[in-house]
Amino acid sequence: AQKVTQAQTEISVVEKEDVTLDCVYETRDTTYYLFWYKQPPSGELVFLIRRNSFDEQNEISGRYSWNFQKSTSSFNFTITASQVVDSAVYFCALGRDSGGGADGLTFGKGTHLIIQP
Amino acid sequence: NAGVTQTPKFRVLKTGQSMTLLCAQDMNHEYMYWYRQDPGMGLRLIHYSVGEGTTAKGEVPDGYNVSRLKKQNFLLGLESAAPSQTSVYFCASSPLSTYRGSGEQYFGPGTRLTVT
Numbered sequence: 437a438q439k440v441t442q443a444q445t446e447i448s449v450v451e452k453e454d455v456t457l458d459c460v461y462e463t464r465d466t467t468y469y470l471f472w473y474k475q476p477p478s479g480e481l482v483f484l485i486r487r488n489s490f491d492e493q494n495e496i497s498g499r500y501s502w503n504f505q506k507s508t509s510s511f512n513f514t515i516t517a518s519q520v521v522d523s524a525v526y527f528c529a530l531g532r533d534s535g536g537g538a539d540g541l542t543f544g545k546g547t548h549l550i551i552q553p
Numbered sequence: 554n555a556g557v558t559q560t561p562k563f564r565v566l567k568t569g570q571s572m573t574l575l576c577a578q579d580m581n582h583e584y585m586y587w588y589r590q591d592p593g594m595g596l597r598l599i600h601y602s603v604g605e606g607t608t609a610k611g612e613v614p615d616g617y618n619v620s621r622l623k624k625q626n627f628l629l630g631l632e633s634a635a636p637s638q639t640s641v642y643f644c645a646s647s648p649l650s651t652y653r654g655s656g657e658q659y660f661g662p663g664t665r666l667t668v669t
Contacts, residue, residue, distance in 0.1 A: 471657070473660075479641070479663055480660065529596075539601060539609065540586050540601045540612075543588075543595035545595040
């Protein structure tokens with residue numbers, strides 16, 4: 437069975453601070469896919485990144501960066517110089533290499549990030 | 554290009570009533586999904602479809618049925634609503650990947666359902 441753990445239920449920081457959201461996953465698959473989604477107060481889900489298990493390169497996109505470490509089964513997300521607009525619930529998710537098709541994602545319970553001005 | 558749309562946006566049902574949630578996508582995606590989101594629980598997969606005419610159960614399928622008669626539509630039905638089905642329901646779609654495995658999922662805006 438697959439499982440995603442986001443141990444931080446809520447994080448509150450002051451604007452311009454750096455913040456890291458943790459994600460730990462469990463899977464028996466050798467090939468799998470990891471995702472981060474953002475859910476702002478408006479409620480929609482916004483795709484941020486997809487990472488394949490066979491590509492352990494870290495990725496940076498503007499103020500966002502992701503650290504994938506297969507050895508510790510972690511896929512952490514860092515926001516540098518946080519802004520109030522980053523306030524949202526962030527979900528980490530795990531997808532399978534299902535062969536004949538894509539059978540859905542397993543989501544963590546989310547981390548509520550609050551950026552105070 | 555509207556992406557993924559969901560109808561209705563809000564609904565209040567009484568216990569025992571039935572209803573159908575409609576999801577439509579205009580991106581010609583092969584895969585479609587229904588999730589529910591409950592406070593502190595993240596999103597959980599209810600049912601999914603890998604193509605027109607095919608459906609499969611997800612993590613929490615009990616009390617729901619689905620149909621995918623057309624590629625662009627995925628319907629979620631509640632035959633006899635229960636208070637435990639009070640939730641926010643999200644539909645998502647995903648393109649056929651050029652390689653195996655889970656592709657990016659595009660989500661609809663959600664339907665907030667309350668069962669009293």
